[in-house]
Amino acid sequence: MAVANLASDAATEILTPGSESEAIEAFGDxxxxxxxxxxxxxxPEMSYRRLSPAKALxxxxxxxxxxxxxxSRVTIGATTAIxxxxxxxxxxxxxxxxxADREIRGAATIGGNLCAGEGYEAPRGDLQGAxxxxxxxxxxxxxxxxxxxxxEDFLPKRRGRxxxxxxxxxPAAGAFAGLDRPHTHDYTALAVAGAxxxxxxxxxxxxxxxxxxxxxxxxxxxxxxxxxxDVTPRDDALASAWYRAKVLPVLVRRVLTDLEGAS
Amino acid sequence: xxxxxxxxxxxxxxxxxxxxxxxxxxELGITGPKAGCHQGGCGACTVLVDGEPVxxxxxxxxxxxxxxxxxxxxxxxxxxxxxLQAAFVRNGAAQCGFCTPxxxxxxxxxxxxxxxxxxxxxxxxxxxxxxxxxxxxxxVDAVLEVGAARGGGS
Numbered sequence: 151m152a153v154a155n156l157a158s159d160a161a162t163e164i165l166t167p168g169s170e171s172e173a174i175e176a177f178g179d180x181x182x183x184x185x186x187x188x189x190x191x192x193x194p195e196m197s198y199r200r201l202s203p204a205k206a207l208x209x210x211x212x213x214x215x216x217x218x219x220x221x222s223r224v225t226i227g228a229t230t231a232i233x234x235x236x237x238x239x240x241x242x243x244x245x246x247x248x249x250a251d252r253e254i255r256g257a258a259t260i261g262g263n264l265c266a267g268e269g270y271e272a273p274r275g276d277l278q279g280a281x282x283x284x285x286x287x288x289x290x291x292x293x294x295x296x297x298x299x300x301x302e303d304f305l306p307k308r309r310g311r312x313x314x315x316x317x318x319x320x321p322a323a324g325a326f327a328g329l330d331r332p333h334t335h336d337y338t339a340l341a342v343a344g345a346x347x348x349x350x351x352x353x354x355x356x357x358x359x360x361x362x363x364x365x366x367x368x369x370x371x372x373x374x375x376x377x378x379x380d381v382t383p384r385d386d387a388l389a390s391a392w393y394r395a396k397v398l399p400v401l402v403r404r405v406l407t408d409l410e411g412a413s
Numbered sequence: 414x415x416x417x418x419x420x421x422x423x424x425x426x427x428x429x430x431x432x433x434x435x436x437x438x439x440e441l442g443i444t445g446p447k448a449g450c451h452q453g454g455c456g457a458c459t460v461l462v463d464g465e466p467v468x469x470x471x472x473x474x475x476x477x478x479x480x481x482x483x484x485x486x487x488x489x490x491x492x493x494x495x496x497l498q499a500a501f502v503r504n505g506a507a508q509c510g511f512c513t514p515x516x517x518x519x520x521x522x523x524x525x526x527x528x529x530x531x532x533x534x535x536x537x538x539x540x541x542x543x544x545x546x547x548x549x550x551x552x553v554d555a556v557l558e559v560g561a562a563r564g565g566g567s
Contacts, residue, residue, distance in 0.1 A: 164429050164475075186473065193432055193471040194452035206430060210476060251541030253468045253519065254453060334540040335454050 165207045170314060173212040174291040177312040183207050185312065187229050187259035190250075191266055191274075207312075209261070214314060225317040228261030232277070235260065240324035240408075241343035245280035245357075248326075248341065251334045261313040264288070264301070268361055269337060271387035276338045278305060278363025280326060282355035283343040286318035302355075305362045321345035323412030327404040328357075329389075329397065339388040340397055342366070342377075344405035352409055359383050359398060366402065374402040414478050418443060419487030425474060433477060434458045434469040437484065445485035445514040449543075456542030459515035459522075460484050466522030468541070485514035488521060497521055497559045504555040508546035516542050520556040529564025532557060 167173040177183055184203035186192050187210065195201035215229040226235070233255040235246035249255055249263070264281065266274040278301070286301045290311040301316065328341030340358035354366040359381040368376035383394035416425045418441060427436045437443040446469050449457035453471040460469045461483040488495045494502065497517055507513045516539060523530050523538035530538070535556045544552065
């Protein structure tokens with residue numbers, strides 16, 4: 151099956167920035183640019199001819215990878231592989247470990263995971279909830295220049311932006327609870343991430359309860375059932391809205407219990 | 414573009430956005446990696462890139478152009494199967510054989526980073542490799558046997 155032999159590059163311009171500033175310039179306002187990070191989402195799209203980029207921006211050479219720590223502040227570059235996140239403290243590490251398999255995690259990037267649009271069968275972006283829970287902010291480029299904003303503000307408009315990095319203050323404690331995936335390559339049907347700050351306040355967020363990760367402020371004071379005031383679960387190929395609505399408070403309760411016991 | 418596969422550097426002329434798998438199979442005639450699903454779902458095309466297992470259908474060849482690609486063909490030395498390949502034969506860890514090159518390479522990647530891998534490690538490492546004949550147990554046995562031998566010696 152030589153599907154990809156059909157991949158034409160006659161009309162494709164390949165952009166290979168070597169630095170962050172070159173990447174920002176190459177991306178411009180994002181018009182007609184397809185960003186290739188790890189390639190795990192984009193390459194099959196091209197192989198099956200659902201996507202033929204006018205411009206392909208190869209991001210991996212742009213020195214946008216790596217995890218840096220400055221005190222409790224953690225900054226993760228956009229092309230850092232998901233496998234690199236697996237050993238980070240909860241909720242990030244366990245959430246990353248729950249994504250696909252080793253081969254995919256080694257290639258797929260945090261930027262691709264956070265920015266991916268919805269898939270054909272279910273929402274993508276397994277990491278979104280965990281990073282919302284830790285109150286992460288993202289730095290992105292595009293029309294209007296570089297912007298820095300909370301992840302939950304960035305997600306609805308991510309399509310036209312180039313994510314550069316994401317940072318957050320390591321919480322005092324974190325917890326993650328997700329549904330088991332029927333197969334290692336399935337996206338997460340539903341997961342809840344939580345973080346507890348030094349002052350005892352808690353932030354919760356869900357992945358899989360909507361088109362992208364969403365914070366669950368109503369449940370943050372300890373009422374797990376109130377999570378359903380914040381999100382409206384939907385039907386898709388992975389799970390029904392009914393099932394998600396039943397399970398969401400269960401996952402929230404597990405996360406709250408873990409956070410309670412954590413300190 | 415140059416591509417180094419199994420220690421040999423090739424000049425590659427495939428279109429710029431061709432997946433690594435297609436360059437290997439269609440242009441270079443290296444057919445160990447199998448084209449199963451072409452979307453990262455089955456693991457039959459797994460190769461090592463600098464020792465790390467990757468699914469070659471969802472990587473572009475140009476993403477790995479300055480790195481060392483190893484396919485199942487690159488594991489044998491001087492026409493002799495390596496210990497892992499031999500263990501697959503000994504354990505009957507192949508039925509139709511389509512998944513076998515990906516299984517062997519993914520397992521090799523595991524043993525490179527963790528020579529004394531236990532059964533949960535092996536199952537986790539092979540989670541992305543599908544065997545539609547469902548011969549998983551013998552595959553796991555083969556990898557564990559080699560892990561015990563390699564890990565025990567270190």
